[in-house]
Structures are given as structure tokens and as C-alpha cells.
Amino acid sequence: xxxxxxxxxxxxxxxxxxxxxxxxxxxxxxxxxxxxxxxxxxxxxxxxxxxxxxxxxxxxxxxxxxxxxxxxxxxxxxxxxxxxxxxxxxxxxxxxxxxxxxxxxxxxxxxxxxxxxxxxxxxxxxxxxxxxxxxxxxxxxxxxxxxxxxxxxxxxxxxxxxxxxxxxxxxxxxxxxxxxxxxxxxxxxxxxxxxxxxxxxxxxxxxxxxxxxxxxxxxxxxxxxxxxxxxxxxxxxxxxxxxxxxxxxxxxxxxxxxxxxxxxxxxxxxxxxxxxxxxxxxxxxxxxxxxxxxxxxxxxxxxxxxxxxxxxxxxxxxxxxxxxxxxxxxxxxxxxx
Ligand code: NAI
Ligand code: MN
Ligand code: ZN
Numbered sequence: 001x002x003x004x005x006x007x008x009x010x011x012x013x014x015x016x017x018x019x020x021x022x023x024x025x026x027x028x029x030x031x032x033x034x035x036x037x038x039x040x041x042x043x044x045x046x047x048x049x050x051x052x053x054x055x056x057x058x059x060x061x062x063x064x065x066x067x068x069x070x071x072x073x074x075x076x077x078x079x080x081x082x083x084x085x086x087x088x089x090x091x092x093x094x095x096x097x098x099x100x101x102x103x104x105x106x107x108x109x110x111x112x113x114x115x116x117x118x119x120x121x122x123x124x125x126x127x128x129x130x131x132x133x134x135x136x137x138x139x140x141x142x143x144x145x146x147x148x149x150x151x152x153x154x155x156x157x158x159x160x161x162x163x164x165x166x167x168x169x170x171x172x173x174x175x176x177x178x179x180x181x182x183x184x185x186x187x188x189x190x191x192x193x194x195x196x197x198x199x200x201x202x203x204x205x206x207x208x209x210x211x212x213x214x215x216x217x218x219x220x221x222x223x224x225x226x227x228x229x230x231x232x233x234x235x236x237x238x239x240x241x242x243x244x245x246x247x248x249x250x251x252x253x254x255x256x257x258x259x260x261x262x263x264x265x266x267x268x269x270x271x272x273x274x275x276x277x278x279x280x281x282x283x284x285x286x287x288x289x290x291x292x293x294x295x296x297x298x299x300x301x302x303x304x305x306x307x308x309x310x311x312x313x314x315x316x317x318x319x320x321x322x323x324x325x326x327x328x329x330x331x332x333x334x335x336x337x
Contacts, residue, residue: 004117004316007054009046012317020122022069027076027125029083033141034116034313035060036323036333037171043111044320050111059085059109061116062141063337065128072125081128082143083116084289085109101151101284108284117316119337129289135296141334142303146292147285148258149175154288155280156254158184158231165222165229165248166191166207168236169198171332172258174205174306176233181206182300190229192218193236197328205305222248234258239265242279251275256282306332313337 005015022028040057042048065079087107088100095103109115109123131140153176158164164186166173173191180186191202194214202210211218222228228250234241237259245255246267255277272279295301311319313335323333 001119002313003056003114003119004058004313005054005056006044006051009053010044012044012320014314014316017118019120022067022072022122024070025072025125026069026122027065027072027081027128028067028120028122029061029063029081029116029128030066030120031061031063031116031118031337033062033137034058034335034337035141035145036319036335037145039111040117041320041324048111050108052112055110056114056116056118056121057110058115058117059111060141060144061121062131062137062143063121066120068125069122076125076128079128080131080133080137080140082131082140082289083109083121083123084127084129084147084285084287085111085115085144086284086286087113087124087127099286101286117313117335129293132293132297135293138307138334139296139303142306142332143289143292143296144285145171145306145332146175146179146295146301146303147288148172148282149179150288150291150295151285152176152233152256152258152282153179153184154286154291155256155282156231156278158186160185160187162186162188162231163227163229163250164189164231164233165245166202167193167232167234167241167245169193169195169202169207169210170235170327171306173198173233173235174201174331175301176235177202177205177207178301178305179295182302183295186231190227195327198331201305201331205302219244219248229253232256237261239263241265243267243271246271246277249275249277252277254278254280256280258282303332307334308332310334310336
């Protein structure tokens with residue numbers, strides 16, 4: 001079989017590898033579709049601190065089970081599945097409090113272990129989530145990015161009355177907009193980015209007001225309208241954003257951080273405690289595949305609004321380069337296998 005391997009930073013090779021045999025408790029997935037994410041590009045370029053090389057990248061993938069290991073019901077053969085990339089031990093402290101996404105022995109497919117940019121992938125059977133027939137292949141491959149939004153919103157229980165402010169209209173900002181509008185029916189969702197084309201995408205995903213803070217002052221615009229956000233989500237992830245969010249937030253607001261910057265953020269405690277703000281962080285997803293499958297079944301979100309390109313896997317280098325270089329036109333890029 002062919003697998004897309006990052007042999008070392010900046011060296012991507014489509015290798016011929018032996019077909020994997022699923023171990024006990026695992027299934028083998030014949031991959032049909034996969035999605036390119038920022039972290040794939042970071043591993044390719046050597047910017048992901050968790051990655052070990054060589055690595056088959058890809059943690060957003062969909063396919064059909066074509067073999068099962070010992071102890072797995074053969075009734076699973078032929079099932080259409082999307083794979084949850086988060087592999088956890090199930091018994092450490094973090095797992096016991098419902099956070100398998102930060103398990104003490106966390107393994108993420110495509111990061112710590114070979115992932116889904118491959119014709120076949122062996123994965124734990126419980127990570128291969130069955131997709132109802134009503135959900136198309138293209139929607140099924142988009143479940144993982146939406147689980148990030150399910151995890152973010154799960155921390156803060158948005159309400160219709162919230163005034164939400166989202167920093168960043170990349171894929172992560174857009175999935176969050178769709179969750180806030182489509183699932184939680186938040187009346188006012190404001191999105192800020194520096195790229196007009198991305199802000200247009202945010203509008204198509206349901207944003208009520210978009211602001212380009214490359215040429216306008218976000219604090220001044222909010223002040224002028226007397227708006228104090230009650231829910232702020234940082235899906236742009238520059239270290240300077242946290243202090244701005246603290247300043248703009250309404251008393252009792254919630255702020256969710258998604259970034260992995262190693263640069264310090266300078267913040268003033270008084271701004272947090274004086275308004276009794278709650279600051280959350282969100283990483284990957286904690287068992288959110290069933291949540292997003294439910295959203296899709298009910299038609300509450302529309303992944304098509306994020307998909308801008310599709311390539312055959314043989315052209316993966318072109319696909320990743322386009323994804324990296326063209327933030328104006330490019331959002332989610334799919335690979336077909
Ligand atoms: P992206 O790079 O496509 O989007 C980020 C957007 O933020 C861009 O459109 C950019 O123009 C905008 N931006 C940058 N600085 C800004 C600022 N100061 N104000 C307003 N907009 C600004 O990235 P993507 O894929 O949407 O991911 C966003 C962030 O989320 C990344 O930092 C990524 O590492 C992180 N991430 C976190 C996850 C988690 O589970 N915590 C999962 C996936 C991504
Ligand atoms: Mn992803
Ligand atoms: Zn664990």
C-alpha cells in the first residue's frame with residue numbers, strides 16, 4: 001500500500017509499505033478521504049513539538065473497515081467509519097475525570113503514531129466510529145475538525161443570550177461559528193480576522209458581524225456600539241490576544257484558549273478577578289465524535305461551507321503547499337485515496 005510519510009522535517013515521500021495487520025482490539029480501515037489540518041503542515045515543516053519521525057501524518061480520515069483483529073466482532077467488516085485520533089488509556093486521573101484528550105499516556109494518530117494519510121490504517125476498534133448512512137463521506141471526514149468546536153463549546157455551555165466574539169476565521173474559527181449559530185442558536189456572533197476572504201467565509205458560516213482588525217480597531221468598534229462579549233474564543237492564538245480578550249470581556253464572561261504558543265502572554269490579574277472571568281483551555285476532543293455525528297444527523301452544521309479543495313493523494317505535496325500559501329482561497333483541503 002501507499003502511505004504519505006514525513007521521513008524527517010521537510011521530506012515528504014509517498015512510500016510503499018506492507019499492508020498493516022490489525023492487532024488485537026484493532027480494525028483496519030481502507031481509507032477513502034482525509035482532511036489536511038494545520039498540524040499536518042506543522043509536522044511536515046518540523047514545527048510540531050510532539051511529532052516523532054518518520055511519521056505517516058493525517059488525523060482526519062474516513063473509510064471502510066476491511067479487516068478486524070482478535071476480539072473484534074466480524075460484524076464490523078464493511079462499516080463506514082470516521083476515526084477519532086485520540087487514543088487514551090481509560091484509567092489514569094485525566095481519563096477518570098472525562099479528559100481522555102489529555103490522558104497521561106495520550107497517543108494521537110498522525111502525531112505520536114502513524115495516521116490516516118495512507119491507503120490503509122490500523123486503529124483501535126473503539127476509535128473507529130460508525131457513520132450513519134444519512135451522513136455523506138465528505139461530511140464524515142469533517143467530523144474531527146467539528147469535534148474541536150464541540151470540545152470548546154462543551155466547556156462553556158453557550159446560550160442564545162450570549163454575545164460571542166471569535167478571534168480567527170480559519171478552519172477552527174469557522175467550525176466554532178457554525179456550532180454557536182447552528183447548535184446553540186447564539187443570537188450575536190462576532191468574528192475578527194485580518195483577511196477579508198476569511199471573514200466572508202465566516203459570514204457564510206453564520207457570523208452576524210465580521211471585523212477586519214488589520215485595518216480597524218476592534219476595541220474601538222465594540223466600544224462605539226457598547227458591546228461587551230460574554231463569550232470569547234481565541235481561534236487565532238497569538239499570545240497578545242488573551243489580554244485584549246480580558247479587557248473586552250463583560251463581567252462573568254468566559255474565555256476559551258486554543259493556542260499552543262510557547263511565547264508568554266502578558267496579562268493583568270485585576271482584569272480577570274475584577275470581572276470574575278472564567279478562562280478555559282481546550283485541546284483536541286474528549287469523546288465528541290458522537291456529539292458531532294448527532295449535529296450532522298440533525299443538519300445543525302454544514303461542513304460543505306469549509307471545503308474548498310480536493311486532491312488525489314498522489315498530489316499531496318501540491319495540496320499541502322496550496323493549503324499553506326493561500327489562506328485567502330483555501331480552507332479545508334481533502335485528499336482522496
Ligand atoms: P489558521 O492559521 O488557518 O487560522 C488562524 C486565523 O487567525 C487566520 O485566518 C489569521 O488571519 C487569523 N489571525 C491571526 N492573528 C490574528 C489576530 N491577532 N486577530 C485576528 N485574527 C488573527 O489556523 P486554524 O487551523 O483555524 O487553527 C487556529 C489555531 O488553533 C492555531 O493556532 C492552531 O494551532 C490551533 N488549534 C488548536 C486546536 C486545539 O484543539 N486546541 C486544534 C486545532 C488547531
Ligand atoms: Mn484537525
Ligand atoms: Zn488515560
